[in-house]
Amino acid sequence: MRRWTAFPALIVIIAVAGCSTGGGTATGSASAPSAVTPSSAASSGAGGSAGAPAAACNPPKQDGVTLTFVSFGGAYQEAQRKAWLEPYTAATGVQFQEDEGSSNATIKTQVESGQVTWDVVDVGNDFGLEANSALLEELDYTLIPEAEVNEALGPSKWRVPDITYGVVLAYNTDKTAGKVPEGWADYFDTTKFPGKRGVWDYSEGGIFEIALLADGVKPADLYPLDLPRATKKLDTIKDDLVLWKTGAESQELIGSGEVALTLIWNGRGWSAKNTDKKPVEMQWNQQIVTADYLVVPKGSPNKDAAMKFIAYTICADNNAKPSQYIPYGPTNINAKPAPDKVADLSVSNADENSAYFDDEWLVNNFDAVDAAYKEWKSR
């Protein structure tokens, strides 16, 4: 009798402990990735002269050096590994330690605690500007070919774009029954295209931008964002929205047909169609062209080696190499992407209807944008 009464109570204690830790670890694994921007940081120091690009593309031998490279995992990091990390190791002897959980919050933790283990980090377009400068090392632009980096992508003293990608409209052809959505206005038209709509659960991930574009705002007039107008437009489909937090989730949602149309990163859309073999197509009209960036956390133990590597990835010969494996484009204007992927690249499909994120405005106004998003979401 005594045994039986003690046992359940004991189980309860263990379960409470287990439950809380379970929640904790679950938190980590289900966290939303920050923008998956192609960080094709062409870390070639722009010497501004012909000497620099050559130096960037011919890094010196550095035996005994280990760099920690962090990106977003999956097919993306695999492409970066094959295109940059492995050839770099072959050329210089530098060994790489990889991590797959790129997160701005982790950079902040490391820098603030003084225990920096990450050397080169691929981050989204919401990081690496003046607002985060206390957390980052200034990049060595004597090595990176500054003149060759695409200015429209917003490089800064602390970040350099390494790959470009597009935030596009993807649709499940089974659910749209042959009709083709032509732009974001169709995304908001649930009569013409019945079904749920997927969107990234992040205030600065494009949800307001697509609402404004659908409402008729020209790409050049997007910023400063007219938040009341955007939330009014979003209210029209609020009940049909499905928020996703990770790239894998978006790929799964559109592939399975859980949503008929979704906002998605073009690499994920491409994977849904070509890797998962699902009936998914993408609409390039009105895409938002953006990029991922390479940064070096402040206090990194291998700063000089990190700068040399970043310069290598930006150099024209190497910058476009990831496009052989994944449809993400180069950020060096002289780099040539793989011919069979050119049609799938965001930059190849950019036209006068394409929009661009204004990273500077977004970072400086994050509080207002985020508050508006939270308020609209919960009401």
Place this chain on the structure above:
Amino acid sequence: MKVERPGRLRGPARDRWAVLVLPALVFLVVFFLAPLVTMSIRSITDPPNAGLSNYTEFFGQDANLRALRNTFWIAFLSTLTCLLIGYPYAYLMTIVPGRVAGLLLIGVLLPFWSSLLVRTFAWQVILRDTGVINTFLLDLGLISEPLTLIRTTGGVIIGMSHILLPFMVLPMYAVMRRIDPEFGRAAANLGATPSAAFLRVFVPLSLPGVLAGCLLVFVLALGFYITPALLGGLRDQMISQLIVDEIQQALDWGSASAMAVLLMAVTFAFLFVASRFVHLRDVFGSAVEE
């Protein structure tokens, strides 16, 4: 010459055994207490000289208040659902033969031995528009449009009740087991119908277990993150999701700490109120009789 009575330790012997607790205590202090204290301090010092501004800002935003309200509401509904399902289950466990009771016990414990995340994803697969339930009903022709089961408060309650049910059943079972069946027979002898005997004798005696179970489930439900995040809709956001967003997207840890401290304070408040009605030791500690 001291005669040592078996089973009772006195004086120096008892103090020496107490030292065994030290490693666990140190572990708890370093990895649990110290971070909690650091976080609480951070809520008033980040950004520098913040004082109580993180807290006032929290209460100033409608979205935060709605999240707080959702948190209480969903926790309450989960507790209610667990109670409605758990009470009959626990009662059943007391009236069936021992072997069957053992099987029922395993049935309620089995969820503990699988990952919380896996279970939540499983509910996603079952409840979604293209999931098990909907494809089954659509294929049978019973419905023409998928039922909206996921991304609703109902979906969250289903998932959370599934995960929290053991916490409701076990305390109730522990108490119900101790209720002497003689009381029921005595009531029958005095002329009570079976249902009257149940309602007026058994239920009042089982109340301590009910309170303990409800308390445990409610407190746990307040802090849930994964299940509401994956199964809930836009309007079902709980405070835990706000905290995560503050940490990962806004990188505003002062704000996040303030919210976490608030959640902790609310939990303590509930525990305090409950301690007036229930021996907390019975809920969280050993129920071994001396």
